[in-house]
Amino acid sequence: MPVLLELEDVSARYGPIRALHGVSLSLEEGSTLALLGANGAGKTTTLRAVSNLVRKTGEVTFSGRRISHRSPEGIARLGISHVPQGRGILAELTVEENLRLGAYTRRDRASIRSDLEGVYDHFPRLRERLRQPAGTLSGGEQQMLALGRALLQRPRLLMLDEPSLGLAPLLVREIFGVLARLNGEEGLAVLVVEQDAAVALRTCAFACVLEVGRVVLAGPSDELREHESVRQAYLGY
Amino acid sequence: MTVLLAAAWSEVAQQVVSGLATGSIYASLALGIVIIYRSTGVINFAQGEMATFSTFIAWWLIEDPNGPDWPYWAAFVVVLVISFAGGVLLERVLIRPVEQAPVLTIVMVTLGLAIALNGLIGWIWGAETRSFPGAFSTRPIHVGSVTFSIQDAGFIAVMLAAVLCLYLFFRFTKAGLGLRAAAAGGEASRLLGVRVGWMLALGWGIATMLGALSGMMTAPTAFLDPNMMQGVLLYAFAAAVLGGLDSPIGAVVGGLALGVLLNLLGTYVDFFGGQMRLVGGLLVILGVLLIRPQGLFGRVAVRRV
Numbered sequence: 001m002p003v004l005l006e007l008e009d010v011s012a013r014y015g016p017i018r019a020l021h022g023v024s025l026s027l028e029e030g031s032t033l034a035l036l037g038a039n040g041a042g043k044t045t046t047l048r049a050v051s052n053l054v055r056k057t058g059e060v061t062f063s064g065r066r067i068s069h070r071s072p073e074g075i076a077r078l079g080i081s082h083v084p085q086g087r088g089i090l091a092e093l094t095v096e097e098n099l100r101l102g103a104y105t106r107r108d109r110a111s112i113r114s115d116l117e118g119v120y121d122h123f124p125r126l127r128e129r130l131r132q133p134a135g136t137l138s139g140g141e142q143q144m145l146a147l148g149r150a151l152l153q154r155p156r157l158l159m160l161d162e163p164s165l166g167l168a169p170l171l172v173r174e175i176f177g178v179l180a181r182l183n184g185e186e187g188l189a190v191l192v193v194e195q196d197a198a199v200a201l202r203t204c205a206f207a208c209v210l211e212v213g214r215v216v217l218a219g220p221s222d223e224l225r226e227h228e229s230v231r232q233a234y235l236g237y
Numbered sequence: 238m239t240v241l242l243a244a245a246w247s248e249v250a251q252q253v254v255s256g257l258a259t260g261s262i263y264a265s266l267a268l269g270i271v272i273i274y275r276s277t278g279v280i281n282f283a284q285g286e287m288a289t290f291s292t293f294i295a296w297w298l299i300e301d302p303n304g305p306d307w308p309y310w311a312a313f314v315v316v317l318v319i320s321f322a323g324g325v326l327l328e329r330v331l332i333r334p335v336e337q338a339p340v341l342t343i344v345m346v347t348l349g350l351a352i353a354l355n356g357l358i359g360w361i362w363g364a365e366t367r368s369f370p371g372a373f374s375t376r377p378i379h380v381g382s383v384t385f386s387i388q389d390a391g392f393i394a395v396m397l398a399a400v401l402c403l404y405l406f407f408r409f410t411k412a413g414l415g416l417r418a419a420a421a422g423g424e425a426s427r428l429l430g431v432r433v434g435w436m437l438a439l440g441w442g443i444a445t446m447l448g449a450l451s452g453m454m455t456a457p458t459a460f461l462d463p464n465m466m467q468g469v470l471l472y473a474f475a476a477a478v479l480g481g482l483d484s485p486i487g488a489v490v491g492g493l494a495l496g497v498l499l500n501l502l503g504t505y506v507d508f509f510g511g512q513m514r515l516v517g518g519l520l521v522i523l524g525v526l527l528i529r530p531q532g533l534f535g536r537v538a539v540r541r542v
Binding site for chain 1: 411414415417418421422424425426427428429430431432433
């Protein structure tokens, strides 16, 4: 499989504080990669570096194209959907408007409509709440909305930042179930930042462990799961 | 007794109607302020001078002996278009470079813009006052016992038409959705592919157009001079604060309410005529900020002025 996303020696800083120290990683088309690590390890910053939401050095290539200097909206238009931490729900807008914003850059009206139906099939709860301000949804519903909206972007790569945050275990399983299904059935590539290492390692084919802004371990999830330090630090046994 | 009451009633009604007409002017300008505030969190102090500038362009097109001598409505439409383009341009050239700067910096830039525009108007057109044609006749019409001018009704109609257009734009067009998204959350919108920078410029364009509208309504009732909109701007601030700085509906209701309130005060409270009217506007701002800082319809407390 050809490489879809590649980071080469990416460093980033927030003011004087360096958050990433030369991170390199790659993700193949149709594959799934989990970013693991403690708080402050640079997981979120890695995603923000891909979307160019943070000052950085180094190269990011997407599908053979350098995207290091493109604007966030330009990167989104290339087919990278980034669901940020906190889900990026526009609380004042209705659920339906949030979904329509997912298809904002698309012109193919007919397939937008069928994609919308697809999202409602994945998440029937959203259909019941179309006219409601998105801010009134529960955390789980908001995550579903964020995911549904991301799918309406018809991305080639879906980046999720802590989708499990604040959700009940049952919902977490549901969300990751949807991810696995999208990857299996439609070949959607997924890059997910996750605190819950067990769930992430189960869902993603590959994983990558960050520590203080550096990649310290990377490989197939099966191997990482057996790794002593990963087991102790992230799986707790 | 009943005759007296009826007479009093018709006078009140008359003051209310003419208050609504003046209020429509405030509402238009306030709406412009609110649209910029919502998308950038900044109060645009140049809103008044921008409106004056637009109105001078209209004057040049219609009235200036050296101008092209256009019919009113043709000039009206062209001025709205020019104002829109000018607003977009101002945002791109002046505001964009300081977009990431602290709010106070941007506010200072708008203040500077106000002063610069004021000087520019004087330089191009001179400082003398000029008369500006009204689109509507000032002939009085009688509805029941209430008398008001066609111009009053026209102002209210123009403002309502503008509000309706804005509503349709924000609700049913893609650009309208993009603009609301950009105002609700810049970063989240960018991740969805919304070109937020251009949305802010679009907001400035719309706000400038609304300013032009209020300027062209003000000029026939006052006189056109470089400082014409300074008083109106204060009332528009009062209207926007009264309605809630982040609420477009609030700006409209606030503008109309302020127009009526000041008119009634001017008529029935002896010392409120003339120059005291401005003080009334200031008192409204003060009162709202003290009692209900978020305004009638606003959701967030006013913090950044």
